[in-house]
Amino acid sequence: MNLTESNLYEELRTFLQEHQVSKNETQIEQHSHDESYHKASPPDLVVFPESTDEVSAIVKVANAYQTPITPYGLGTSLEGHVIPYDHGITIDFSQMNKVIEVREKDFLVKVQPGVTRSQLNKELKKYGLFFTVDPGADATLGGMAATNASGTTSVKYGVMRDQVRDLEVVLADGEIIHTGSLAQKSSSGYNLNSLFVGSEGTLGCITELTFKVYGIPEHIVAARASFPSVNNAVEAVVSILQAGVPIARVELVDEPSMKQVNMFSETRYQEQPTLFLEFHGNEAGLNYDVEFTKEIVADHQCEEILFEKDNAARNRLWEARHNLAYAYVHGNPGKKLMVTDVCVPISELAGAIEHAREKVNELELNGGITGHVGDGNYHILLMMDMDDPDEVNKAEQLNEQIVDYALQRGGTCTGEHGVGLGKMKYQQREHGEALRVMEKIKLALDEKEILNPYKLVHQKKTRL
């Protein structure tokens, strides 16, 4: 076929309305980057489907034209997932933003992919329910499934993959499938839910999601605990987990990051390595957990532990924690954010964070360490001047060293941000021969390689 770009536009316009297909400069620019340091690259067209059938029709056209497809939620990704390096069509899911069904009795909700986390929680509150996965950014549910997002509450409730019961997916040929069912568990067929969660738009476009939600806990207590060193804080977390305390959140924020928090959020928290903690449960069990935790942190030289029992103070605490990345961006105008994202077995966490701090200091970089330490997942937040090749080079060296350290100890190069473009170079090192299995699956499901090219797995064609 020898079809031009304008033919493509005309073809899409046969079933999409004018406002649904955009070549508008602002739209093109907005869909050419994410929230990270990764280089921008524009799509040729942005489309705004309003139904699964429209997505299917768009993908069929793209397939016929061999045009790349990049699914787009809100662009909050940190590894370039939504940047269309091979141009083509970006599918923006913002118009597919309905909460379709809340099945209270089953603790299930069905949504379109463009629904955001905060929109969903607002709706769920009416039913006394909440959605647990909390990556900080107010991402779309489609995007969160595509990257297997997680965050502060995963230590208790699990990651995105643990919540998903069923996805509706449009495949590379436009066929529509369902990857699961509404049953709590199943041993029927290969588990496609978990394959498509985290596949970053490289195997299909998610057009509907059904997943687990939870009853709002009877009691919630949050706390801030400060320690003389990061090491003390991390050792305290390991002891809390060892003791079997069913902690709901346990976040580390180091000293430089506490300074950023206070500056941005206008809080006056102590500028010491700090754990932000949260407990969920019935009152009796929770009081027991809280007392036990107090003893444990005291054993690890905790200097102060402050509890926030009322809603407002608790929300302020978590908002401050969530705004940390924005605090760095805000505090460093003109610079771009790079965040490392390794996850290590908990027994290796203290060593890993110590190593990370050493490397940051050695390279004379300005970086804060924070993390979902109950999962062994931590981040170094770096603000880079992209025009300073020396600084960029150092940041890349750091990332490399952090990843190597983690992989040598049974860890992973990305705990929650995903591979996108940024972590592709580590896939062979992490997965070895298993990467061949991933490539085979990719080619079996997307033989023309039109789905989010240059992301997650290496591909045979080299169009870049």
Added chain:
Amino acid sequence: MNLTESNLYEELRTFLQEHQVSKNETQIEQHSHDESYHKASPPDLVVFPESTDEVSAIVKVANAYQTPITPYGLGTSLEGHVIPYDHGITIDFSQMNKVIEVREKDFLVKVQPGVTRSQLNKELKKYGLFFTVDPGADATLGGMAATNASGTTSVKYGVMRDQVRDLEVVLADGEIIHTGSLAQKSSSGYNLNSLFVGSEGTLGCITELTFKVYGIPEHIVAARASFPSVNNAVEAVVSILQAGVPIARVELVDEPSMKQVNMFSETRYQEQPTLFLEFHGNEAGLNYDVEFTKEIVADHQCEEILFEKDNAARNRLWEARHNLAYAYVHGNPGKKLMVTDVCVPISELAGAIEHAREKVNELELNGGITGHVGDGNYHILLMMDMDDPDEVNKAEQLNEQIVDYALQRGGTCTGEHGVGLGKMKYQQREHGEALRVMEKIKLALDEKEILNPYKLVHQKKTRL
């Protein structure tokens, strides 16, 4: 290639010792069936590898000869998974039965596939740890991963798939891969862990497993609650879940099954629809949960609730529950066991069980209903006279009706037993177009279709 069976034997003997390759009649017979009603079929050879390298070499030979491979744990499967309908080589993993490593601090354990559940728990007890997945049978860990086993504790701790962090797998060409890492969570690459868990030996042979274990709970309380009807019992379960009680086990055993339990286990439990319950936690929280549960079951006409706080009585209770299938087999000499295994959303459970009882009565079958009702998973246990075509036909009709009911309500045809041969006929109905995706994955990873033929997915070749 035109290679005979005796060439195959000689080829295997170049790297396996005499006792590792068997044509012995007893061995062949033992590996020709599982614990269910499915028709027996013998392998040509049974091999007993002692290392991953030996498994790899065996699969390479099988690949060269295009000989089918069937992995075998202990043969406790219920859908014919281990029956070699296309003959060839059965790989018996009983000699790969070592607990390789217990990583206490990480709550992880690494084992060979032939380790059994009870063997593992005996070892873990030394560390104050336990393995949660509890399908009743003392299956091997390799088999449990292959079928995504679950059981009584899944309502709290999840199924086999939720525990697995990494598998070592020998692929169809003999290559050895690792499907995951030791990290608690990862967004790196496609999730191969969940793809291989539940793949029933059709994508590769599991040669090593690393998975999650838990600290033995501080306090455990078990209980038996009797109800006037199954419906009351099921509604009580739904209310317990709705109330957010973090119940660790909640099993339904109906009246006919309680009679079988008492006969086989020499217990004197009340012969009424009964819930077997268990609570895990700290003392304070657990007392609260227990009191709350008492109120809830009372609201659902519970006639008697008895608590077992000491270890011995608790173990007796669960042993009686676990021996239920054996109780049926024992009480019906000469007959074969068929067990339905659907799982439905919890909101549909009461209706599903009522429908099941009606159908059993309509067909004048003799069947007990039991199940992991907290997950929406229930079983009808039927003892069939395989020489009575009318009885077999009725049992098949029943299975069909039960599956249809479940699928129409968002359920699955198998909650935990797997597809094997028995549930293949429902795969198209359950998965629709998604079955094409499964077939593509199967062919991409096993193009010669030597891995456990005639199981789980339809295959292109029809050799049967």
